[in-house]
Amino acid sequence: MDEPALIDSSSTAAPTTQTAASSADTSPEGDTITDWFGDPQLQSLDPRFVMTERVAGWIFVAVVGAVAFLVLLGWILANWPPGWGMGLVILLLVALLAGFGWYVHAWPPIAYRWCRYRASEEGLEIYRGVFWRSVVNVPRFRIQHTDVRQGPLQRRYGLSKLVVHTAGTEHAMIELDGLCREEALALRDLLRAQEEEDGII
Amino acid sequence: MASSDAGTDSPGSRQAGEPPSDRPVRVQVLPESHSLHPSSILFFFIARIRSYLIPAIVAAFAAAAGSSFLAFLLGLGFLVAIVVDGVRLYTLRYHIAGGELVVRQGILFRQHRTIPLVRIQNIDLLQNPLHRLLGVAEVRVETASGSDPEATLRVLSLAEVDRLKHRIHDESPEGIGSETIPSMIPPDLPREQELHRLDPRDLITLGLISNRGAVLVAVAAGAFYEFELHERLDWGMAERVVRAFWPANLAVAVVVSFLLGMGVLLILRILGVFWCLLRFYGYQLTTDDENLRVHAGMFTKVSATIPRPHVQFISIHRSVLARWFSRASIRIETAGGGARANEDAQSTISRRWFLPIVRESAVGPLMGALRQGLAWNEDALAWHSVHPHAIRRLVRKSVILSMAFSCIGLVFWWPFGIFAGPILLPGLVWHAKRYAASLRYARSDTGIAFRSGVLLEKTSVTFFDKIQVVDVLQTPFDRRWNMAQLRIDTAAAGPAEHRIHAQLLEAEFARDEFIAISHLILS
Numbered sequence: 001m002d003e004p005a006l007i008d009s010s011s012t013a014a015p016t017t018q019t020a021a022s023s024a025d026t027s028p029e030g031d032t033i034t035d036w037f038g039d040p041q042l043q044s045l046d047p048r049f050v051m052t053e054r055v056a057g058w059i060f061v062a063v064v065g066a067v068a069f070l071v072l073l074g075w076i077l078a079n080w081p082p083g084w085g086m087g088l089v090i091l092l093l094v095a096l097l098a099g100f101g102w103y104v105h106a107w108p109p110i111a112y113r114w115c116r117y118r119a120s121e122e123g124l125e126i127y128r129g130v131f132w133r134s135v136v137n138v139p140r141f142r143i144q145h146t147d148v149r150q151g152p153l154q155r156r157y158g159l160s161k162l163v164v165h166t167a168g169t170e171h172a173m174i175e176l177d178g179l180c181r182e183e184a185l186a187l188r189d190l191l192r193a194q195e196e197e198d199g200i201i
Numbered sequence: 202m203a204s205s206d207a208g209t210d211s212p213g214s215r216q217a218g219e220p221p222s223d224r225p226v227r228v229q230v231l232p233e234s235h236s237l238h239p240s241s242i243l244f245f246f247i248a249r250i251r252s253y254l255i256p257a258i259v260a261a262f263a264a265a266a267g268s269s270f271l272a273f274l275l276g277l278g279f280l281v282a283i284v285v286d287g288v289r290l291y292t293l294r295y296h297i298a299g300g301e302l303v304v305r306q307g308i309l310f311r312q313h314r315t316i317p318l319v320r321i322q323n324i325d326l327l328q329n330p331l332h333r334l335l336g337v338a339e340v341r342v343e344t345a346s347g348s349d350p351e352a353t354l355r356v357l358s359l360a361e362v363d364r365l366k367h368r369i370h371d372e373s374p375e376g377i378g379s380e381t382i383p384s385m386i387p388p389d390l391p392r393e394q395e396l397h398r399l400d401p402r403d404l405i406t407l408g409l410i411s412n413r414g415a416v417l418v419a420v421a422a423g424a425f426y427e428f429e430l431h432e433r434l435d436w437g438m439a440e441r442v443v444r445a446f447w448p449a450n451l452a453v454a455v456v457v458s459f460l461l462g463m464g465v466l467l468i469l470r471i472l473g474v475f476w477c478l479l480r481f482y483g484y485q486l487t488t489d490d491e492n493l494r495v496h497a498g499m500f501t502k503v504s505a506t507i508p509r510p511h512v513q514f515i516s517i518h519r520s521v522l523a524r525w526f527s528r529a530s531i532r533i534e535t536a537g538g539g540a541r542a543n544e545d546a547q548s549t550i551s552r553r554w555f556l557p558i559v560r561e562s563a564v565g566p567l568m569g570a571l572r573q574g575l576a577w578n579e580d581a582l583a584w585h586s587v588h589p590h591a592i593r594r595l596v597r598k599s600v601i602l603s604m605a606f607s608c609i610g611l612v613f614w615w616p617f618g619i620f621a622g623p624i625l626l627p628g629l630v631w632h633a634k635r636y637a638a639s640l641r642y643a644r645s646d647t648g649i650a651f652r653s654g655v656l657l658e659k660t661s662v663t664f665f666d667k668i669q670v671v672d673v674l675q676t677p678f679d680r681r682w683n684m685a686q687l688r689i690d691t692a693a694a695g696p697a698e699h700r701i702h703a704q705l706l707e708a709e710f711a712r713d714e715f716i717a718i719s720h721l722i723l724s
Binding site: 125129139169171 | 536669670671673674675677680685688690691692695708712715719722
C-alpha cells in the first residue's frame with residue numbers, strides 16, 4: 001500500500017540517465033534470450049502503464065525542478081549581481097533537467113515493450129529488461145503469499161502491482177508492476193490456489 | 202537414551218495416522234505447562250553482564266576521571282534489565298499441544314507464540330561448562346523465518362529436555378517424526394548410525410589447514426583497539442629495540458625478518474589448532490532414520506539436530522591447503538537462521554562447519570548420507586564448462602581493470618603510479634584464466650551442481666525439490682558475447698557462502714537448461 005509510484009519511477013531513473021537515448025531499437029536481435037520476448041503467447045502489461053510512469057516521472061521532475069529553482073533563486077539573490085559563472089551553472093542545471101524530463105518521457109514505452117509475462121497453473125514467468133534482460137520462473141507451489149499493491153497514481157489509472165513472495169533468498173520478492181487492477185487480482189487468485197501446501201520442505 | 206516411550210520404537214507407527222490409544226494421553230497432557238529451570242536467572246544474569254561489560258569499562262574510566270554519573274546510569278539500566286529478565290523468566294510457560302509448541306511469557310506485554318511442529322527446521326542444544334555443572338542445557342528452536350531462533354528455552358534441566366523430546370515425538374504429525382530434540386548424552390550407537398567422527402589428529406590437521414588462527418588474531422586486534430590499549434603502548438621503547446637489533450648488515454636483516462615471519466605463521470597455525478580442538482573435540486555426526494545429529498565441543502558442548510529432508514543446499518569447500526592434503530569441508534544449509542550476524546558456537550558447528558574436515562575418499566558416501574539417495578560422484582557428473590570465449594572476455598576485462606589501476610595510480614603518485622596497472626596485470630590475467638576454467642555446471646536427474654573459485658574452490662549442490670526460483674539473465678555484455686547467466690535460488694539461508702550463479706554460459710545452453718529446470722521443478 002505504501003508504494004507511491006512517484007518514488008518508484010525515480011529509482012528506476014537514477015542508474016540509466018542519458019544512455020536511454022540510444023536504445024530506441026526494440027526489434028529482436030539474433031540472440032536467443034531476446035527471441036523469447038517475441039513469443040506471441042506472452043502477455044504485455046496494461047498500456048496505461050506508460051502514461052502512469054510518465055506522469056510519475058513528470059511529477060518527480062517538477063518537484064526536483066521546483067526545489068532546484070528555489071535554491072538557485074536564493075543563491076542568486078545572495079550573490080547579487082550574478083556573474084558569468086553563475087549563468088553557466090544555471091544553464092547546466094536547466095540542460096540537466098531538460099534531459100531528465102526527456103528521459104522520463106521516453107523511457108516508459110521502451111520499458112513497456114521489454115516487459116512480458118505468462119501466468120498459468122504452473123506458475124509465473126516474467127520476461128523483463130531493456131539492457132539487463134532476464135527471465136524469471138516462479139513455480140506456483142513455491143509462492144508463499146502474494147500482494148496486490150496500488151499507489152495513488154496507479155489508483156487513478158486503475159493499475160496495480162503484483163508482488164509475489166517466495167521462500168528464496170535472492171528472489172524472496174518478485175514484483176510485476178503495471179497490471180490493470182482486474183488482471184492483478186485474477187493473477188493473484190490463479191497463483192494462490194494451492195496455498196495450503198508448504199513452500200519449504 | 203531412555204526409550205521407555207512407546208513411540209520411539211519405529212517410525213512406521215507414525216504413518217498409520219493417529220492411533221486411538223494416544224487420545225486419552227494427549228488430553229491429559231494438554232493443560233500441563235512447564236517453566237524454565239530455576240537456575241535460568243543465573244544464565245540471564247551472566248548474559249547481561251557480558252553485554253554490559255564494555256559499557257561498564259567505559260563507565261569505570263569515566264568514574265576514575267571523576268564523573269560517576271555514567272556509572273550510576275549504567276547500574277540503573279542493569280538493574281532494570283535484570284528485573285525485566287526475571288519477570289520474563291518466571292512468567293515463561295511452554296507446552297506442546299495439538300502439534301504445536303506454545304510459548305507464553307510476560308505480564309504487561311504478553312507474548313503468546315505458537316510454533317507448529319511441522320515448521321520446525323531444526324532444534325539445537327548448547328551446554329557450556331556451567332550448564333554441565335548444574336545439569337541443564339539451552340534449547341533453541343528454529344523455523345524458516347528470520348534470523349534468530351523462534352524460541353530459546355534458556356535453560357532446561359536435562360530431564361526436562363528429555364521429556365520435551367518425547368512430548369514432541371508423541372505430538373508430531375507425520376512431519377518431523379522421531380526425536381528432533383538432541384540429547385546431550387552421546388548418541389545411542391546401535392540405533393543411530395555413525396557417519397563421521399574426528400579424532401584429535403584430524404582436528405590438528407584441520408587447525409593447520411584452516412586460517413582460523415588469523416581470524417582469532419584479527420579478533421584480538423579488534424579488541425585491542427576497542428579498548429584503546431594501543432595508546433598505552435610505549436612505542437618509543439619498541440623503536441629503540443628495533444634500532445638496536447636492526448643491523449647494518451642486510452643479510453642478517455633478511456634472516457631476522459624471515460624467522461619473524463615464520464614465527465608469526467607458526468603461532469597463527471598453533472592458534473588455529475587450539476581453536477579447532479576446543480570447538481570440535483569429540484566431534485561425531487550420526488543419523489537415525491531422518492535426522493542428522495552433530496555433537497562437538499570441549500568445554501561448551503553443542504548438539505544440533507537437523508531433519509534430513511530440511512537440508513536445502515550442500516556445499517563442499519576445498520582451499521589450496523586442503524587440496525594438498527586431499528581434504529575437504531562440507532557445509533549444509535537449512536532455511537532457518539542463517540543470516541545471523543555473529544557466529545556463535547552453535548551456529549558454527551551446526552551449519553558453517555557441519556563437516557569441518559573430510560578425506561576426499563569419504564566425501565561421496567557422506568554426501569549420500571546428507572541427502573537420502575544421492576549418489577555423489579563428482580567426476581562422473583556431466584560437467585559443462587563456460588563459453589569457449591569466456592577466458593578471452595575475462596582477460597579483456599582484467600586488461601581494462603589494470604588500465605583503471607594505472608589511472609588511479611597516476612592520480613595518487615604522479616608519474617610512477619602508471620606502473621600499478623602493468624604490475625597487477627599478470628596476476629589479474631592469471632586469476633581471470635583460472636576463474637573461467639574453474640566454473641563448472643552440471644545437471645543430474647536429482648539436482649544441480651555448480652563449482653567455482655580459484656583459491657577456495659566451492660562445489661555446491663541443490664535439488665529440484667528445493668529450488669524456489671530459477672532465472673536466466675543476459676547483460677548487454679553477455680549479449681555481445683552470446684553468453685548468459687543461469688541463477689538458481691533456494692531457501693538456503695547463507696552460511697555456505699556460495700550462490701549458484703552459473704555465469705558465462707553459452708546463451709543457447711543457458712536457455713535450454715532454464716527450460717529443463719523449469720519443467721523439472723514442477724514434477
